[in-house]
Amino acid sequence: MSTSVRVRTVRRSAGVVAAAIAATLVLATPASAHVEVGSEGARALAENVTLNFDAATESDAAGITKLEVFLPKGITPADVTYGKGPAGWKLAPTDKGFTVSGPPVAVGEDVSYSVVVRQLPDAKSLVFKTLQTYDDGRVDRWIELGESSGGGHGHSAPVLKLQEAAPGAEPVAPTPSASPTPSASPTAAAPSPSDPPATGTADAKPTASDRATAAAEEDGSSPALPIGIAVAVLALAGGGLWWFLKSRRNGTA
Numbered sequence: 001m002s003t004s005v006r007v008r009t010v011r012r013s014a015g016v017v018a019a020a021i022a023a024t025l026v027l028a029t030p031a032s033a034h035v036e037v038g039s040e041g042a043r044a045l046a047e048n049v050t051l052n053f054d055a056a057t058e059s060d061a062a063g064i065t066k067l068e069v070f071l072p073k074g075i076t077p078a079d080v081t082y083g084k085g086p087a088g089w090k091l092a093p094t095d096k097g098f099t100v101s102g103p104p105v106a107v108g109e110d111v112s113y114s115v116v117v118r119q120l121p122d123a124k125s126l127v128f129k130t131l132q133t134y135d136d137g138r139v140d141r142w143i144e145l146g147e148s149s150g151g152g153h154g155h156s157a158p159v160l161k162l163q164e165a166a167p168g169a170e171p172v173a174p175t176p177s178a179s180p181t182p183s184a185s186p187t188a189a190a191p192s193p194s195d196p197p198a199t200g201t202a203d204a205k206p207t208a209s210d211r212a213t214a215a216a217e218e219d220g221s222s223p224a225l226p227i228g229i230a231v232a233v234l235a236l237a238g239g240g241l242w243w244f245l246k247s248r249r250n251g252t253a
């Protein structure tokens with residue numbers, strides 16, 4: 001093979017490699033979006049730790065309105081308090097974590113916020129699965145373990161790696177949950193003004209009129225019809241009695 005042929009072959013190979021690299025970068029662009037969590041010097045069993053979350057947008061048509069986070073084992077919703085975030089956003093606990101939400105941010109704008117955790121668990125890493133909602137109803141699911149699969153169907157969940165616990169660090173007592181509902185008093189409490197009025201005592205039994213009304217309502221007829229008939233019968237009976245007494249009075253006379 002001549003030198004010129006070898007040069008052309010090398011150039012073609014280099015061009016093919018460059019095109020492949022460019023295509024790979026283009027295909028990887030949609031997966032570059034992310035939700036990340038970080039905390040400088042985070043250690044297992046550390047207390048009052050600030051976690052910083054960064055949620056990248058994947059929509060060019062809607063703004064982010066809510067981020068729902070599922071807490072890893074060892075952190076309860078009661079252990080988390082709000083740090084800072086977009087204007088007007090607030091934190092609300094859920095059964096399995098918390099949400100931060102508020103007015104939609106500008107289209108194309110990412111969201112950064114922070115929370116404070118009372119104590120981190122004794123673990124090597126913590127996974128914070130996240131659902132990211134937009135004002136058009138779209139939801140990005142940052143819930144995958146490992147590398148993002150891309151394509152908008154699933155993304156890697158944010159992971160926080162922890163250093164080993166400091167010497168002498170110990171788990172603190174669990175955060176108390178909401179105050180339990182006080183037990184009911186043995187005596188019946190008087191209803192508050194906001195309570196709906198009671199319709200009857202607990203041991204009250206249905207009367208005959210109640211059964212008749214219920215039967216009429218079940219048949220689709222109104223109880224006013226039998227009541228009207230009863231009134232008419234009584235009126236006729238009263239008129240007949242009056243006529244009978246008047247006739248006897250006239251006969252006696």
